[in-house]
Amino acid sequence: MQGKPVMVAMSGGVDSAVAAALLMEQGYDVVGVTMKLWGGDSDTGCCSVSDVLDARRAADIVGIDHHVFNFGDDFDEHVVAPYVEAHAQGYTPNPCIECNRSIKFDRLLERADALGFEHIATGHHARIAVDGDMRYIERGADGGKDQSYVLHTLGQAELARTLFPIGHMSKDEVRAKAADIGMRVANKPDSQDVCFITRAEGRSNFLRSRMDFTPGDVVNASGESVGAVEAVQLVTIGQRKGLGTAGGGRTPRYVIDVDVPQAKVIIGEAHDLLVEETAIGDFAWTGGVEPTEVMVQTSAHGNPGAASVTVLPDADQPTGPGGSLRRILLSWTEARSRVAPGQSVVLYSGNRVIGGGLASR
């Protein structure tokens, strides 16, 4: 008897290959799908023709059908264009989170639905916990590989249809399983960086061909000009190098703020970066739980910090889909380095993702 149909998103890496193998062992009716998202060059371990080959070969070993879906137009529109636009406005975007939100757990889910597949699965290091009638993302068992942060946008509808078959395994266990069943990708390095920007090209060249850069003044806290940058859009909060300053001082200087409209980069000392509070926009609770004391993560593998939550009035704020997005203010228990505007900020209760949004300016 055939099991429940599930569509596995296979990137060509070891995690999703093992995810497919585990689902087969569990008796699902499994079909593998690789999404072709980026038409240009890639050397960062995702999206390339050789990755599709790896995915296809893994599917052969697992013994499942494999298809390639071309979502290139959607990727350009929902991931690449917003990435460029965010930089143009001086924000630090999260293209991987946007890809999860608008491609894997929207476009692919919709396609799976049309094709009669209730469930999709991915090789993410994360788990889904069911608590009453609510579902939550929880950190993967391998703390070093945990990907719950980049999955925080998944809502109840998506979580109900998603499987993370390797979320309970360590990376070593995943690789051992892959080697066990004879997969060539068992020792393939993890993908990293932004898949549509090659290491050879780099972020600045990629952006240079897609937007106008604004040369900027680098100023200190008292407003004196101490350096210059080629493009204010490329400067990130916390940055130390490439500011065209004379240097040589005993105290390191960091970017503490970037003002794109005024073409100014403000630098200061490490303690100038510290903030007591961080405002979050486009915020949504995962559902059910809305505590005031939370742990907060502000980058994919950053250390979480404790904070308390104040929900800000919505009146003058744009609301997101369904009117569910709002603004909150995080008050840090211990002062923290400023979060670059546009970075995703994810709220946890223990191992559980309970909400998330974007750092405001």
Next chain:
Amino acid sequence: MSALTTPDAAAASDAPEAYLDWAASAPIRPEALEAMVHAATVGFGNPTGAHRQARVARRIVDDARDVVADAVGARPADVIFTGGGTEADNLAIFGTVARHGGRPVCSAIEHHAVLHPVEQLGGTVIGVDASGVVDLDALRAALTDESAEPVSVVSIMLANNETGMMQPLDKVAAVTAECAPRAVLHTDAVQGFVWMDLTATAMDAHLVSITGHKFGGPKGVGALVVRNGATITPQIIGGGQEFELRSGTQNVEGIAGFAAAVQATVNEREAVNARVCAMRDRLVDGLIAAVPGTVETGDRSRKIPGSAHVCFDAIESEALLFLLERQGVYASAASSCASGAQEPSHVLAAMGVSRDQAKGSLRLSLGRTTTNAHVEHALAVIPAAIEQLKGAR
């Protein structure tokens, strides 16, 4: 819940299947297989050698050359065996420009094996009309453009691989002879040969490409005909095989299978064409009747018999192909890129079909062993699959 909504419905092993992707590749003919086994068994010698075993292999290659020459209306010494259609197309374009310089010209609906060489050489790409037929006025303009280099080669396919539309090669030849008398005419007859008598339709072409796997020969073997005074510079050099125009030890068993398939295709062409044409018409008419909003691409009276091409409204062919495969119907949409992903069709774009409409395109191509049962199966599966996709939105 209809059977289609559960993907496991296709699991039954005796489920009916319909292979409708002949334009991509055809099942091998028994004659070709037999010829290949024979050639591989007795023709193991190197055909360029001097002893008896070498001559056995050489004889196989020369016999094959005679067969291909007769089938395309050329002399045996005009037939250059290649590693398939793409190599033949590349050799025609790059080989002519390397020898004579000048500018290549092709249509926007050519296979990438022609289009990419022409683009790489900085050539001129001319448009087609809404039915997918080359624009002769645009050709005339390209040939007489005095601001650009003189044209050395014009490449227009005999029949298009996506739409099946036959191109007016006689008129192309006349315009070329009038406006650029020094240019040679190349035709990619990879699809055309299956259905069309090249001794009647392609005699104006100096250079003709064909390949075996579209009509039951093995993959990776084809030929470029070089005739009527055309000269080219080889692109693979070494031992000087194939009249010094394509070096490399000949693929003896592949060439034997290729020639056997060529001969069988010529022998059966008329009968197969009539049978397949009737089935193709029933298939397309059936789809148009069953699926509202279906648009047939091109003008059926000017298509090769095995080709059916339609655009469905408001669905994505990538999703449709997935469902069709689960029901045992094997077809295609546009061309696949190296990753296997479906790419937007450059042919439909050249015809002015919108990107949205092209997203719902489906190519069904039939061949000599296609049966009424295959057509019935496709007509049962495709409308239901489209209904499922539309219902999901």
